[in-house]
Amino acid sequence: MGRITLNKVTKSFGETQVIPPLDLTIEDGEFTVFVGPSGCGKSTLLRLIAGLEDITTGHIDIDGMDATAVPPAKRGLAMVFQSYALYPHMSVRKNIAFPLRMAKMDQVEIDRRVDNAASVLNLADYIDRRPGQLSGGQRQRVAIGRAIVREPAAFLFDEPLSNLDAALRVGMRLEISELHKRLETTMIYVTHDQVEAMTMADKIVVLRAGHIEQVGSPLELYKAPRNLFVAGFIGSPKMNFVEGAEAAKYDAHTVGVRPEHIAISGTEGAWKGRVGVSEHLGSDTFFHVHDTGLAETLTVRADGEVSFKHGDTVYLTPREDVVHRFDAQGLRIG
Amino acid sequence: MARTVTTNRKILNTTIAWAIGLLIFFPILWTILTSFKTEAQAINDPPIFLFFDWTLENYAVVQERSNYMKFLWNSVIIAGGSTVLGLIIAVPAAWSMAFVPSRRTKDILLWMLSTKMLPAVGVLYPIYLGFIKLGLLDSRFGLVIVLMLINLPIIVWMLYTYFREIPGEILEAARMDGASLREEILYVLTPMAIPGIASTLLLNFILAWNEAFWTLNLTAVNAAPLTAFIASYSSPEGLFYAKLSAASTMAIAPILILGWFSQKQLVRGLTFGAVK
C-alpha cells in the first residue's frame, strides 16, 4: 500500500519559500514523475516526502496516517539516490542486506530476500564485489536492489539515471518500468528529462519554481498542455510558438504547433520560409526553418526520406485540428 | 601529469634532495650513533662517525638508573588513553559539524581551535591546585584528561575535514534504510572514515606523546612519562653524551618506528586534514 497525500505543504529555507502551498495526491501503485527544469523544487519535494527535510507548514499523509513528524527511517519508503549512495565499504550483498539488518530481520529471511533481489536484478555474479568494482549500471541496480528488498510502501527515485550514458539510460528506463509493472508499488520519480517522464509515468507532475503547473497522464499533457510552460516543456523537439497577426487568426494571443504537426513542402503551403540546419535521424528529419516572419525559427518534423538543402525555400502547413491556442496570460484557450 | 625529464636533471634532483634530507635527519642519526659509543669516544676530537667500538653498555646503564619500561608504559597509557577518549568525544561533534552545519558551525570550530591558543602557563596554577584537590596530581588518569582536552580541538577539526569528504547522500541513504543515528555513525560513517580516523589517531598520539609542559609539571614519580624520563638528563654530569644519546634514542624510538610503519596515514595526518 502506498497512497501519499500532500496537504498545503510549504517549504522555506530561511526567508525564501521554495515550495508555495502545494496539494497533491499520489495513488497507490501509481508511477508518478516529478519533472521540471533544474531548481524547480522537484528534488526538494521528494526529500520532503522522504522525510530528509522538514516541511515548513502543512502535512503529509502516507496511507491515511499523518507522517509529517515521522522520521525517514520509519516512513516505510525506499529511496534511490542520484549518486546511488552505495556504502563503499560493504559488498553488494551487504549493501542490499543493510536495510533488512537495520530492521533486525533474521538472517535466513535476509539471505532469501537478498538472493531473490540479486537474481531479479542480474546481480548474482557480482554479489561479493564492492561498489567500487562495479560499472555505473550495476551500481544503479544495487541501489534498486537495496530499495526493493524492504518491500516499501513506495519507491522514491531522485534523478537515478542522470549519471549513466545515453544507451544505458534507455535500458535502465525499461528495467525500472518493468519493475513497476511487476511490483505494482507506488513509485515517485524525479527527473529533468521530459523523455523519461513521458516514457515511464502513469502521472506526470510538471513543476516550476515550486508550483505545480499541471498534473496528468503523459498524453493529456501532450495533447492539452494547460499553459505555455507545459506546452514548451513536454514534447521533443519543443513546440513552435507563433504570436501576432497569425495567432490572431486563431483568436489567440499565442498559438503553438508541434514540429510533428507541420507539413513541409517545396511547392505550396500556408507559410513560406528558408531551410537552415536539417538534422537527419534516419527515421525522421528535423528542419529548422527561418525567415517565415512568424518566429525566429520553426522546427518541423518530416519523414526520414524528405530532403531539402540549406537555403532551399519551403512551404509549411500546420494541422489545424491540433493547433494549441493560448491567451495573453499564457493559459490554454478551449 | 608526470613530466619527462632528462636523466641528468633527475640525478641532480636526487643528489640535492638526498643531501638536504640527510642534513635534516643528521641530528637524529648522530644521536643514535652516539648511543652506541663509549663516553670517551662520544666526545672524541675529531668526532668518530662509524668506526668506533659499538657497545650496548649505555642502554644497560640507562635502564639500570631509571626504569625505562615504567616511563614507556606511562607514555603509552597517557598518549593512547587521551587520544582514544578524545576520539570518542570528537566523532559525534565532528558528525554534527560536517553533516548538519549551521551558521555557527564555523564559529564554534574556530573557537575550539582558539582554546588551544590559551597559554598553558597562564592557567597552570589553577589546574595544579585543582589536581591537588581532586587527588589527580601525578596520576595517569589526570594526564589523560588534560591531554585529551588539549588535543580535542585538533581532533575535532581533523575529523571534521575528513567527514566533509564523505557525501551526505550516503548517510541519508542509511537513514532511509532505517538506520538510527547511532547505527548510521557506527556502521556507515566510521567505516568509511577509517583512513581519516587512523590519521587523526596517529597524529594526536604523537602530539600527546611529545607533550612536555603538562607532563612535566603535573607528574612526579608514578605517572611520569618519557618526557620526564628524558628531562632527568638535562643537567650535565661528567661524561654523559653516550648515555644521553641512549636515553634519547629510547624516548623517540617507539614513535619513529610507529611513524615508519604507518607512513601513509601519518603523512595524511600531518597535514591535519587541511590540505588535499
Added chain:
Amino acid sequence: MATQSSRSAARLMMAPAVILLLGWMLAPLITTLYFSFRRYLPLRGGDQGWVGFENYTRFIGSSAFWPSVQTTLIIVGGVLVITVLLGIVLALLLDQPMWGQGIVRILVIAPFFVMPTVSALVWKNMFMDPVNGLFAHLWKFFGATPVEWLSQASLQSIVMIVSWQWLPFATLILLTAVQSLDGEQLEAAEMDGAPFIKRFWYIVLPHLGRAITIVILIQTIFLLSIFAEIFVTTGGAFGTRTLTYLIFQRVLESQNIGLGSAGGVYAIILANIVAIFLMRIVGKNLDN
C-alpha cells in the same frame, strides 16, 4: 539541509565537546583572574587578600616584561619565516622527479616525531656545546674559535632548534599542496611563455595560499607556548625569556601566584590578539 530532529541530535552530540572545552577554558581562566587580583605567596604567608591592580602594574612595570613579549614575537615570527620559506623551497624540490623520494620524505619529516625535550637536549649538548659539541669541532677544524651558541647567539639558536622541529610539518603541508596543483595550468603558462619565476609567482604561490595559512595558524598555536626548548637549553637566560617562561618563573620559581596570574592574563590577552588576527585570515580561507 536537514530536519529539525537531526539538528537537535547534532546539538546534543556536539554538547560534550563544547561543554568540556568551555569548562577547560573557563574554570582556570576565572581562577586565574581571581588570583591575579590577590597577593598570594604560598610559601610566604599564603593568600593575603585583595590588592586591586597591583599585580598587573607590577608585572607590566617589571623590566622583564616588554623584553619577554619581544622575545616571544621574535621566536614565533622567526620560526614562521624560516619554516615557510624553506618549506616552500623543499616542497618544490621534493615534488621533482627523483630516486628514493619516499625515503627522502621520511628523512625530512623525522624531526617532527622527536620530543621537544629530546631535541633540545641533543642540540644543546651534542651540537651546540662550546667544548664537545659537533659545531665546536667543525669550527676548530676550520681554525675558527667555537661559538658559545646558547649564550652568545641564544635567541638565534633557539629559533634554529624550533625551526628544525617544525620545518617537516611546513614542508609536508606545502608539498601536499604543490602536488595538488593542476599540471596543465603550469603547462599552459609555459606555452604562454612565462619563465619559471613568473610561473612560481603567479600560479604556484597563489595556489599555496591556503596551505601557507594553515601552516601559519597551526604553528602559531604551538609556537606561542613553546616551553621545553627554553626550559632545557637556557632556562630563560641570555634574552630567551618568553612571556610563557617569565610567568612560569613567577609562579613556580618565585612562588608568586598573584603576580604570575596577572602575567597569565597578559599572556591570554596577547594570545587573543594573535588569535583574532589569525582567525580572520583562516576563517576566510576555511570557506572554500
